[in-house]
Amino acid sequence: MFLNEGKVMHIVVILRLVPDLSDELDLADDGRSIDREWVGIALSEFDEQALEEAVLLKEAGGAKVTAIALSGEGVERMLQGALARGADAAILLEGREEEHLDSRAAAPIFAEAIRALEPDLVLTGVQTIEDLFGQLAPYLGRLLDWPQVSAVSGVELHEKSCVLRQEYSGGRQARIEVDLPAVVGLQTASKPPRYVSASKLKEAMKSGQISRQAANAEPMTNRAEIESLAPPDRSTGARMLGDDPETAAVEILNALDERGLLQR
């Protein structure tokens, strides 16, 4: 059992929904944001890794895992999914449904909720695809004045510390021992996220208890502002081949042949 001063370790995981990139991203009329009306949403892939790591730690040593999220469309269902995957509790932070808060804006709200929960460890994804104004974990670390490490792939829990594997460019890594409580921006869990069966999901939807709290803290101010969003200029990009695989294959091989890239 992972104990810190005799108490069962408590891990908080912060989860966020993001646009599903397998859908087309349409711009909203203001040209500064995406049209969220029709785009699919999915749990941010790095948050999914963070949840998996938390549940792996729980399975390895009996920690308690609490998933927290800002309330919004689809979030309740997402939290039920987290319970089905092995979280013990889920908390919905309510009252900011009308705004779309990015990680910077939301950081003080999460920090407030975390202070009240007094966890030993906070895990969240290293980034989301929407973090234009900064990533959550390092914002939280500074706001809570807890040590923070990002780009982590692998967490071990010890009595008063955790050991994190941080990754650098070129595939170099370091193992860092960090005093608890700490904040981790997780990139990859120690094992790929588990598959949760539909029946387990249904069960969690019936029995899973989601508690609710008001999101009282003021969002962090931000003087930077998006003026426009646009797809990148494609005019300098690839010459696109047609949709017929046989023709495309011939064209690709011809192009490689011309450049002397085929080995005979």
Next chain:
Amino acid sequence: MTKVLVYIELEAGVIAPVSYQLLGTARRLAGEEGSVDALLIGDGPQDHLSRLGAADRVFCLSGDCTADYLPEVHLKAFLEAREQSRPEVILTAYSSAGLDLAAATAATGDLSLVAYCQNAERDGSDLVVTSQLYAGRLLAESRVPLPALLSVIPGAFEEAEGQIEGNPKTVDLTAALDLSQTRMRLLEVLEPDGGDVDITKAESLVCVGRGIGGQDSIGEAEELAALLGAEIAGSRPVIDAGWLPKSRQVGKSGNRVTPKLYLSLGVSGAPEHLEGMSKAEFVVAVNKDPAAPIFETAHLGSTCDLFDLLPSLVEGLKQRGC
């Protein structure tokens, strides 16, 4: 008069290429009148100073616990350098260290932060910054009042402008910082395990992404690679899933490769992936999503399903006697 502070990164003991890219950008943003400060943390700063001629002044921290990167030590030094330098613009790389430092520094709310930057221009008293958003699907143009911190995508700017020999002034931060009590300790540095092959030396690479679907399909891509005389490589999710070994990962947290041929199958082209392969000489991308960002970097693109295209490529290569 713009003052810019640049966070310099050492990679295996040498100044990372991205640091020169940042220094060049810093000089440009500072203009004729402005000045550039740099922060250099690590053992033996004197070994590097002459290469930091693009900076007017270098804040140095050396000694115990600076030989390797440790987030808490670097954050303390970074905050101290900011305090002493009082820059209007701060530049970090979008790297592991940049991730740790940027938002932590901006968390007091008085500093604007823009991530994933690929361009920045002065516009009156503001910066206008272009960033990649949604894994490169969209570009965001932001108006950013100063002071501002920009986290810059490696490879977005040229190195040459920042590679200036010189003799910058130095400021030693050692005395200003109390590093006797840190809440984290480095246990060990793990060098990448060589694996069976060094893909950075390969002339041709076939790189599979999440679109390959599973371990079972890797064999098909390997057959294509064999016929092309190429090595097989993968994007990060492919490595994380255990379908290929880590030594074959391309990208920010894997290998930077520059082969003559890079053929990608089911790779979307996230900025972290492009960072590892955008200097490949000839890039062929297969991705059924016409909006996939990989097509901006590729020279030849196909939106065919990779499983339809693979057999035709394999067959065609055999017919051509490869």
